[in-house]
Each structure stands twice: as structure tokens, then as C-alpha cells.
Amino acid sequence: MAVVTAVTGAGEAAALGLQLASGPLADPSRCFRTGTIADYVLTAVSVPVVGLTGVL
Structure with a gap:
């Protein structure tokens, strides 16, 4: 369980970073939608990987 917690915490820290x-990069370019969609895609891909930590 500690591994799942560590991986989840690291993923959240990476996402926040x-x-x-x-x-600041999105603000001058006004391309908020692209960044938001990329964030959701990254989350959708990485969350299932956390479930695989017990298998790996």
C-alpha cells in the first residue's frame, strides 16, 4: 500500500509542477484549452498505471 501512496503522491506532485x-506559458499565448485537454489526457493515462503498481 505504501508503494501506491508514493506513486500517487509523486504523480500529483508532477502534475502540480x-x-x-x-x-505562465499558456497565459500570454491564450491557449488554455490545449493545456487543459493535455492535463486531462495525462491524468486519464497515468491513473490506471497506478493500479498496475501491484502487478509490476
């Missing part, structure tokens, strides 16, 4: 870094 990417949001923090991409915010």
Missing part, C-alpha cells in the same frame, strides 16, 4: 510551469 507541470501546471505551475505551464501556467
Whole structure:
């Protein structure tokens, strides 16, 4: 269970870091929709991988 918690925490930290870094980049370009869709796709792909941690 500790591995799942660590992987989930690392994933959340990475997502927050990417949001923090991409915010200033998206603001001048006004391409909010692309960044938002990319964020949802990244989440949709990475969350099932967390479920595989017990298998790996």
C-alpha cells in the first residue's frame, strides 16, 4: 500500500509542477484549452498505471 501512496503522491506532485510551469506559458499565448485537454489526457493515462503498481 505504501508503494501506491508514493506513486500517487509523486504523480500529483508532477502534475502540480507541470501546471505551475505551464501556467505562465499558456497565459500570454491564450491557449488554455490545449493545456487543459493535455492535463486531462495525462491524468486519464497515468491513473490506471497506478493500479498496475501491484502487478509490476
